[in-house]
């Protein structure tokens with residue numbers, strides 16, 4: 376799997392799996408576990424979860440899926456801003472590790488910026504690293520000004536943000552900022568949650584030319600930049616392999632121009648969109 380290099384030298388796979396809305400209903404759990412295991416079987420090691428997804432339900436499903444095969448997975452979880460104090464971050468991380476049934480998170484993110492001073496959260500992240508409970512830390516939903524306020528920015532190992540053809544504001548300044556500071560971008564909601572982007576005629580045209588699916592075109596579009604990885608969510612077994620196909624899909628200048636006409640690139644700064 377192609378990777379983006381983290382500040383500590385490890386590789387972050389360009390294709391991952393999102394798990395928002397997994398673990399919410401007991402009746403779906405077995406199928407969701409199979410989807411995550413299928414992703415691992417195919418080499419999609421990057422699994423994204425968060426303490427707030429299903430109140431720990433998503434982390435539990437991920438935990439079930441990786442039991443006995445911890446080394447196949449690169450697990451990312453997130454602390455909610457309401458828990459991001461010095462002590463709260465440590466407690467939240469320990470709870471996440473318990474739900475996941477693991478000793479160490481590969482990457483731990485602050486889900487979005489809240490009222491707790493960033494220095495406190497970063498201090499807790501550094502303590503967790505020293506204790507061996509996380510290997511690296513990063514942020515999510517941070518715009519350029521938030522990153523500029525960040526203590527220890529050189530240690531910040533990812534910024535997970537909304538990015539898909541319909542929401543491409545980050546291309547104006549956040550993406551170049553992150554690229555120049557070696558902070559990988561994790562594109563969330565890369566398919567626009569199955570909405571208008573997947574049904575767009577220009578995307579369908581590009582897909583036909585490549586004998587690919589609209590989902591593959593949209594995901595390939597997202598990871599065309601250096602330093603960007605993607606974490607589409609699917610709970611449908613067949614779509615795991617479909618989405619992985621995006622990694623080997625090369626879009627041409629003509630394809631990109633067509634997508635630009637349907638979804639124009641940003642021409643000025645706008646505040647970072649988030650869900």
Ligand code: NDP
Pocket residue numbers: 392393394395396423424486515516535536562563564565566567568569573588590591606607608609610611614617618650
């Ligand atoms: P996505 O853009 O990944 O879309 C998911 C939806 O698309 C699901 O309904 C899924 O259906 C469907 N889908 C998946 N693959 C295909 C395909 N090939 N063709 C057609 N439809 C498809 O939305 P998410 O909002 O879930 O974002 C992905 C992940 O990003 C989340 O799961 C979460 O881990 C993370 N995230 C992080 C946020 C943050 O603030 N940091 C905010 C939002 C998301 P089905 O499951 O039925 O296959």
